[in-house]
Amino acid sequence: MSVSIGSRLLLLTGGLLIWAGLFLFSYILAALACARGFADSAWLGVGVVPLGLVLAAVAAMAGLLRLIRHARRLGARVQHARRLDDTAGVSADVARMVCLLAAIAIAWHVLPVLISGTHC
Amino acid sequence: MHVARSLIAAALAAGLTATAGAAEQSVHAPASAAAQSIHELGIAMYIGAGVITLLVVAAALVAIARTGRPVRAGWFVLGGGIVLPCAVLTLLLTAAIMVGDALSRTALAPVARIEVIGHQWWWEVRYLPPPAAGTELGRLLARLCGAGVAERARAARDDGGAVRAIVLANELRLPVGYPVEVELTTRDVIHSFWVPALGGKIDMIPGRVNRLVLHAERAGTFRGQCAEYCGGPHGLMGLVVVAHEEADYRAWLANQAEPARKPAGDLRVQGQAAFLRAGCDECHTIRGTSAGGARGPDLTHVGSRRTLAAGTLDNHVGTLAGWIADPQNVKPGNRMPPGKGLQGSELRALAAYLASLE
Amino acid sequence: MQRETQSLSRLRKAAPNSLPRPDGELEALERAWAPPKGWRRLSAVNNTQVGLWYIGAALLFMLLAGLLALMMRTQLALPQNDLIGPTLYNQLFTMHGTVMMFLFAVPVVEAMAVYILPAMLGARDLPFPRLSAYALWAYLIGGLMFFGTLFFDAAPSGGWFMYPPLTSYEYSRGIGADFWLLGIGFIEISAIAGAIELIVGTLRTRAPGMSLGKMPIYAWTMLVVGAMIVFGFPPVIAATLLLEIERAFQWPFFIAARGGDPLLWQHLFWLFGHPEVYIIFLPAAGMISTMVPALARTGLVGYRWVVAALIGVGILSLGLWAHHMFATGIPQLSLNFFSAASMAVAIPTGMQIFAWIATLWRGNVQRSTPTWFLLAFFASFVFGGLTGVMLAVVPYDWQVHDTYFVVAHLHYVLIGGMVFPLFAALYYWAPLVYGRKLSERIGTWACALMFSGFTVAFLPMHLTGLLGMPRRVHTYQAGLGWDALNLVSTLGAFTLASGIALVFVDLALSSRRTRPERPNVWHAGSLEWLPQGAYGVRSIPRVEGQYPLWDNPALAPEVQSGQHYLPGTATGARETIVTSPIDASPQYLLLVAGPSWLPLLAGAGTAAFFLFLTVKLMLPAALGGVIALVACWLWLWQTDRGPVHAPVDIGGGITLPVYASGSVGHSWWAMVVLLLVSGTILSALVFAFYYYWTIAPGPWPPAPDTLPAWPWPAAAALLCAGSARLLRRARQALDRHAHRGLRAHLGIAALTSLSAWMIAIHGQWQAGSLATAHAFDASVYALLSYQGLFVAVVLIMAAYLLARSLAGVLDGIRRVSFEVCRLFWLYTLWQGVFVLAVIYGSAALAGAT
């Protein structure tokens, strides 16, 4: 039972946990880049830090898409089974909405990097 | 009532620009490009916030006043709760990043360096000895200050170190039209340097050096104040910033680089004697005399300053006397002990002497 | 999942129990839940009693802190006023902020949950009523003493976020700052107790059939809030520990000259501080989500959106902390991340606001006092939220940070977002206590006075701040354009106060005219409006929708006549049903603890221990500590009662055991929550450890030769692993009912755990590392000391288990105590290995590069 509630809570919060992971990664990367002075270093003409941040954001967005697909399948399965209880259906919906919030947060998260680069 | 409130919010934007001119410490009386861009951002946000508040409150009022009608969750929650804020906030975030970016990039090519050190509860302002004459910065500075001042300041650094440099308290003078880099540190707790007319604030934190570029675009006097709570009489830690036209600035700086004037007249000579007898020199420096204390403000040109006790009092012989006699009443908790043991006439003489140090 | 679905299908039948009910059933239930009378009432632990006291205590602190605010406003009414000097003024605003945030806002939302949540979930009580009682007493006694420091000129004066070095030993020499740290300690204890109750309560004690998808939004909210406390409070717990250690023993965590950094405090404080704002606001939002549908007589529009929004706020709020630090000079790049996250958190909040407006739009709104307070909420909170967005704009914040604009903003979101909804809730739920509504006339007047006073006080403050007035100034110069605005704000503050006073008059008048029954005056759809006695509902309802009272209009009479689950007491003791966390199918019967003096004793002992420690009276402090420890021991001794009764038929063909061990048990869940808290505190300490690394200008560790040679930590880690293995043997012995083997393994495991820690600390010591020398050494010792605290608890647990085994109350079946202690013990051992790996592993890594 505990496994089941654990994975259910993970499904519900998954989208934003991905955001949180990206946030933590960026925060550490930015702190190190500015403290250790490699914020402006480039590799083949592309800034290392912006590249890292954008790639991480793309990976996060891909993670969100997977999660949304997973939730949609769960929701469809519930509908198909015509179960009277809607817990899985609610969870699937909520999980997708949380993913939407996470997508907005991630988009805004990389906006500054795209506009003004990564100088300290 | 809510309508009235929202109207006030909208009127505020207009009102602020109109009334701000009088206020010396207003965010909305900008005297620099940095403060100007924040001022404009602010006005745009007040109008936006006023309109949105008005709309939401109106929607709530209508919803309560009318009897039920069907709603589509999508329209409200998705439209009002997600799409609308997304559009508005994306715009705002973009503007915020661009303004912030522009402000932090003005840190390039400052022509003069000033160190401001926070103390409980006053500001020590040091004009840093300029860079060597050959460098670009040195040339710019020489042009700005006149070669003589730069030379003297460098000499001051070379003999006796930084203690003998140009040191002021609670007052910062800037040349109009030149960016000046201010290095901010603290001797004790955290303070925050803030002159609203010239832009945002930045904290002064033990173990760190923060920098701020001040770039006054018009002459004038601006008030600033410590913005981070620093204990005791934190509320009485003001700062005066005077932006001078180039020639005036040069003259002022030349005067500040000189040692203190010799006292002229009996009263002032008596005052200088009282200064030493009362032990003021344990904490205060007067360049050109034997007084070399470092705990309190440098008094070499105290008479030329506009205020006493960090922006608390106008500076004249009366307030000098009152401040020396009973500093704890003026600014409870500050580090200056009361001037006990001075005769009345000695107090007057001391005040007259200090007032003459222009 | 499979099992849950089967039992659910059994639920879809007529009311689970038939009539008539046997004679004496109701009387037995009443007897089991009879509240203690007279002076013994103080030993009550039932949530309806403790909840009311808790609410009362929190409101008392609101009044006290409000009086401080009026004193400050009086001082600021005129420029250069010398009514109150800086010394007292600094104490006043520190106490006002601290008491309002920590002794009013957080406790009051928890108190409301203690009172309402079980009824709303259909539970008879919280899962750990004595824990709530303990939290209440520790908080009330500790809080009153904390407030009392004002009368002895010993109150803290560092501001409610207590930035060092101002609050460190050099610049705050008195004991004021220690009292602050102590006061926060109490609220940390009660908040974590609250988080355990909220999480275990909402997940495990819901009425049968109340699946996650039918759970009231308020319960969702409190679940999210519980989780936020688990992850939000630990940083401040770590920070207060470090600051108190710095003050007491001069370990330089925040002293720049010795490798520390004052900004570390700000990071840790705001890592807590921003989630804290939502820990205060979300419960209010949950109450609004409950009141709006009832007042509009229609279900909440967008239930799923609102649940998503709650989760969104909960997680996003963890990424905002540095927006209180925009002016500290951290890199622009990082600032923008926090700016973006601060804007992102506005979206879920906006979703909730529009869900409420849509609900009002669809419904036929009852126009009553709660409605007016909700209108006041909309007007003020939306504006406060928007000024919050302004503050998230980095360059704008550089201007208005630490000015009266921020003071205005934070009062708009806290009074607007929490106090107005709280007062709406007082008027809305008052009938549960008084049996009738409070006075509509007084309520309307109070709301009008409060809202107009609030607006007059705080709207001009935005302008005062924009004209340059910094916060926390005891006076200001005339002629800067602030004079008239301040006078107006003062008038507003007194108007607001008069409105609040009017509410208290109403509460006092009404308490003389209470009626015993709880009429459903708003025709609401949630379970707390069912007829209830001291035992809660007569029978625990079967829930079929989000609004059970609307879904089944006959539910109230059915429940009251005993037609639903568990219509009496099966064991003669206090009971409630534990259900599965997702689908809420019944699992076992929880024997709820009854009245006891032990929580009060333990609370008073805890308060005494910390207070006397602060004023350095060691003997009384030790006495308090012993009282607290003994009381806790005795209290826990009574809890693990074993299968005292055969499985019980609760109706509808469901038979439930009265004892559950393993991961199904509620105690196991509580321990998991506690360990999550412990692990998060550990992460905060580890964050501090690595933080010094990022700011260190020179080599790291600063003096590598002060680290012990590798055999020391290696030996300690091996002993930890060995102790874990012994613990496994102990469990096997317990399975075989081999008592002697159990005791032997427990004893040896305890000794190994202790020696592992002693070896680690001795290794560090003999290498010549001094905690006062450098922040690096201090943080190493901090991690080791934290581990030491856990080892000390493990030793007490080992003694406890040995005592239980010797007393014959621990065996292969009656084993919850063992399982819960074992969980903590294992965690401690792995924490030990982790701490060693962090310290010596990363030091080796840094040395290698």
Add this chain to the structure above:
Amino acid sequence: MRAAMTGAIVAAVVGCGQDAHRGAVLAADARAGQAALYAYDCGVCHRIPGVAGAHGAVGPSLEAFGKRIYVAGRLPNTQAMLVRWIIDPPAIDPLTSMPAIGVDEAHARDMAAYLLSLR
């Protein structure tokens, strides 16, 4: 120059009869005086009702000053005497700690008017 002017005023005042200068003879505005007392920071040393920040304890409190019989313990408390004192205290009492802070006569008159209105 200033001393000469002060002398002239004193002469003029002394020339008047005892009763004549009991009442306010010189044109003055008490409200302007209140503002001037604030502007010159007299409150650093004196407690003065109605003036922001005036809670000094260096010199005597000026509460109910209109009821005083003497200024500085030696001059009769009349507007003219008070004006003379405000403008140049050491000229009257060489041992006083109160400096001449350069108050012009119009301001001094206003200040005196305000102080005498305090009862």
